[in-house]
Amino acid sequence: METRELRYFVAVAQELHFGRAAQRLGIAQPPLSRAVAQLERRLGTALLTRSSRSVALTPAGEVLLAEARAALAAVEAAERRTRRAGSTDxxxxxxxxxxxxxxxxxxxxxxxxxxxxxxxxxxxxxxxxxxxxxxxxxxxxxxxxxxxxxxxxxxxxxxxxxxxGQIAVLPAGHELGTRPELVLADLDGVPGLPAPRWPGPSGVTSGPGPQVRDHAQLLQLIGLGRTFAVLPDSVRGQLPEGLRAVPVADAPAVxxxxxxxxxxxxxxxxxxxxxxxxx
Amino acid sequence: METRELRYFVAVAQELHFGRAAQRLGIAQPPLSRAVAQLERRLGTALLTRSSRSVALTPAGEVLLAEARAALAAVEAAERRTRRAGSTDxxxxxxxxxxxxxxxxxxxxxxxxxxxxxxxxxxxxxxxxxxxxxxxxxxxxxxxxxxxxxxxxxxxxxxxxxxxGQIAVLPAGHELGTRPELVLADLDGVPGLPAPRWPGPSGVTSGPGPQVRDHAQLLQLIGLGRTFAVLPDSVRGQLPEGLRAVPVADAPAVxxxxxxxxxxxxxxxxxxxxxxxxx
DNA sequence: CGGGCCGATACCTCTCGGGTATCGATCGGC
DNA sequence: GCCGATCGATACCCGAGAGGTATCGGCCCG
Incomplete structure (x- = not known):
């Protein structure tokens, strides 16, 4: 299997649409259809179920999607690390x-x-x-x-x-900020203060609140009174003026x-x- | 980078000889030379130093060899796992x-x-x-x-x-087999009883004794009085008649x-x- | 100093990756 | 129920590039 074939398959598996996948890859749709069909022939397995109105992954396709992502990351890593090892500067x-x-x-x-x-x-x-x-x-x-x-x-x-341990970081003046200690249940469904969402280990994001990419964004949103967070103790040192930090007794240790x-x-x-x- | 290029490079890096590598790959030598040269051009780095009498890896080549092996294993894994996921039987x-x-x-x-x-x-x-x-x-x-x-x-x-814990497994009738307990030092350099060699975590094999692939081979060689071994406690249950097992006090726990x-x-x-x- | 080994180069061939045009099937709207 | 739009598959063509043969040029050894 060539990495080109894996890249093509991953594109189709993500888009679930040959036309869009081809566009993303910068090629036309027919060669993409052929390449995927040839991959299926070589593997002796259907990877996609196509019904001219929709494309879906077979179980084997699910497996290949996960494995192909890992393999492509490894190939990319090889390229990048070699480049860096070679560039003397x-x-x-x-x-x-x-x-x-x-x-x-x-x-x-x-x-x-x-x-x-x-x-x-x-x-x-x-x-x-x-x-x-x-x-x-x-x-x-x-x-x-x-x-x-x-x-x-x-x-x-x-x-x-x-x-x-972990502490709850709350907007200035929030009522919970005055307590000496909290438990997780206190923070569950506080009115007007939704929990933020960020990429978890499973890759998905969950929760109802605002989407956040890093701690800086998170602290900014807390400062604006739009959310709160439960973070490791050591962030105390970098809290902007006004934010309240309260230990959370039953939060898992980090x-x-x-x-x-x-x-x-x-x-x-x-x-x-x-x-x-x-x- | 295509897997074909990586396979070519790995072959040359292992053989350190374009002719033999080409033979192993089932292609002629000139296309192999060109492919590797093109890979170097694309990466912007020399991977091999060639001197018409010998071929050696550059530091960047060492990096690529390790990374390429991992990447190729990942691609192979993708192929095998998908095949198995697809074959219904x-x-x-x-x-x-x-x-x-x-x-x-x-x-x-x-x-x-x-x-x-x-x-x-x-x-x-x-x-x-x-x-x-x-x-x-x-x-x-x-x-x-x-x-x-x-x-x-x-x-x-x-x-x-x-x-x-671990026990020493010794040939029948060996003098050390009569003791109630041993320490590793007792086994160090026993005359006529060299330690066996097997593939370690680093991939290399070390030691002076016979080369061994698995436990069955190992036990057979011990039975023949050619070597000994320090093995986990649980092998006691499968020792052939006659072999002696003695606890080793200071062997690392397994x-x-x-x-x-x-x-x-x-x-x-x-x-x-x-x-x-x-x- | 000449022969043999080895990697690079020159040049050719033909496979196959990619493009355009078009088909056939399916779904939605009127 | 028919028509048009959408989407993947197929047919056909072209050019890049992978691979082959012949040969060159440097290097070590006898």
């Missing part, structure tokens, strides 16, 4: 961090790493919530900080860096972890991880 | 087990799974030591039993099933784990894992 590491999260830990880590004798330059790549795994898997980053149980750690090698792609044989990654574990 | 799972290891646990697991209401048929794939990760990654198996710290768990999702490929969304895998965790 930047031999450093790329560290992916959720924008706005773990700021204090990140600062300490970068300082400690820079003080190492064999320090390699580190670029910080700020990504949206839940995107760290993706950038790690497709080669845009070499290491990432993520948070259990929120982020998807599947397929990554991981070391734990620390655990902390573990910050450092992760890297499984077959990374890079000494530079190992060095950064070692530094992180010493903090 | 065998909708079951493939469970990879080191030949001869964890026999008791395996029997219990298969029994318990068969007793489940939604039992899916399970094929057992016996593989050589250290090959479980590979067959999981390239789609030949869906689940595997492996043993920490011996097997390479990088990139796999894992649940622990149990921990046990944890048996059940593992599956990270993006497996399969309900069948989840069911088998749940059954295993109940044992």
């Amino acid at each position: 930047r031999p450093g590491l790329v560290l992916a961090v959720k924008a706005g999260a773990s700021a204090e830990l990140l600062a300490k880590l970068l300082d400690a790493h820079a003080a190492e004798p064999d320090a390699v330059p580190v670029d910080v790549l700020l990504v949206g919530i839940g995107e760290q795994g993706q950038v790690l898997r497709d080669g845009r980053a070499d290491v990432a900080l993520l948070h259990r149980p929120f982020d998807d750690l599947a397929g990554l090698d991981v070391e734990e860096l620390g655990t902390e 573990t910050t972890v450092i992760a890297w792609p499984p077959h990374s044989r890079s000494l530079a990654v190992a060095g950064l991880v070692r530094t992180a574990l010493r903090l | 065998r909708p079951g799972l493939v469970l990879a087990v080191k030949a001869g290891a964890s026999a008791e646990l395996l029997a219990k697991l298969l029994d318990a799974h068969a007793a489940e209401p939604d039992a899916v048929p399970v094929d057992v794939l016996l593989v050589g030591i250290g090959e479980q990760g590979q067959v999981l990654r390239d789609g030949r198996a869906d689940v595997a039993l492996l043993h920490r710290p011996f097997d390479d768990l990088a990139g796999l999702d894992v649940e622990e099933l149990g921990t046990e 944890t048996t784990v059940i593992a599956w490929p990270p993006h497996s969304r399969s309900l069948a895998v989840a069911g088998l894992v749940r059954t295993a965790l109940r044992l």
Whole structure:
């Protein structure tokens, strides 16, 4: 199987429409139809059920969609990492961090790493919530900080860096902000304060409230009184003036972890991880 | 990048010889030279240093070799898993087990799974030591039993099933077999009894003794008085007549784990894992 | 210094990926 | 119930590029 065929199939499987998929791929519809049909012939399996009015995935098609995405990410990663290994000007590491999260830990880590004798330059790549795994898997980053149980750690090698409780971050002057402590049930369905939505481990977003990409957006929306959030303790240090932080007794503990792609044989990654574990 | 290019590059990188690589790929040498040169042009990096008498990998080439292997395994996995999902006759799972290891646990697991209401048929794939990760990654198996710290768990999702001590397995009548307990140092450099070699997590094999692929081979060689082994407690149940088993006090504990490929969304895998965790 | 090994280059062929035109089926509207 | 619109499949053509053969040019060895 060639990556071209996989790209074509993924496009059709996502769009569920040959015409639109062809347009997205920048080719005409007939070659796309033929390519997918040929893929099905070679695999000996129907991947799509077509009824001239609609296209749907067969169970085998579902399997191939998931597997093809992973395989294409691996190929992309190969390309990107090789390019970076070859370009002499930047031999450093790329560290992916959720924008706005773990700021204090990140600062300490970068300082400690820079003080190492064999320090390699580190670029910080700020990504949206839940995107760290993706950038790690497709080669845009070499290491990432993520948070259990929120982020998807599947397929990554991981070391734990620390655990902390969670606090509710509320708009200035909100009645709940005056209490000394909350439980999750207090925050369930507060009138006029919907929970925000962000990309979860399963890739989908859930909840009724506003859609949010990173912590900065989230804090801004809280400042505007449009939502609230339950976040790790360590965000206290970066709360804008006026927001209220209240411990949430029964919120699950958050573990910050450092992760890297499984077959990374890079000494530079190992060095950064070692530094992180010493903090 | 197409998988064809990656396959070509991997062949050359392994053989370090364009002629032989071309032969292995079933093509002529000139197209291979051109394809690799074109890949280098597209990546903007030299991958190989060629000197008409020898071929060597550049650092970027080393990176691409590792990444390309992973990517090609992912593509193969996509193909195999889709084929199996499509062929109606065998909708079951493939469970990879080191030949001869964890026999008791395996029997219990298969029994318990068969007793489940939604039992899916399970094929057992016996593989050589250290090959479980590979067959999981390239789609030949869906689940595997492996043993920490011996097997390479990088990139796999894992649940622990149990921990046990280790025993030394010695030929009948060997003097060490009469002692009530040993320490690793006792086994270090026993005259006439070299330690066996098998594929380790790093892929290489080390040690001076005979080369071994699985437990059955290993036990046979011990029976012949040619080597010894330090193995998990649970092999006691399958020792052939005459072999001596002696606990090793300071050997690292072995944890048996059940593992599956990270993006497996399969309900069948989840069911088998749940059954295993109940044992 | 000459022969043999090996990768690169030149040049040819033909497969196959991609484009246009069109068909056939299905669904919605009148 | 018919007509038109939509959408995937089919027919047919063209050109890029993958692969083959012949050959060159550098390098080590005898």
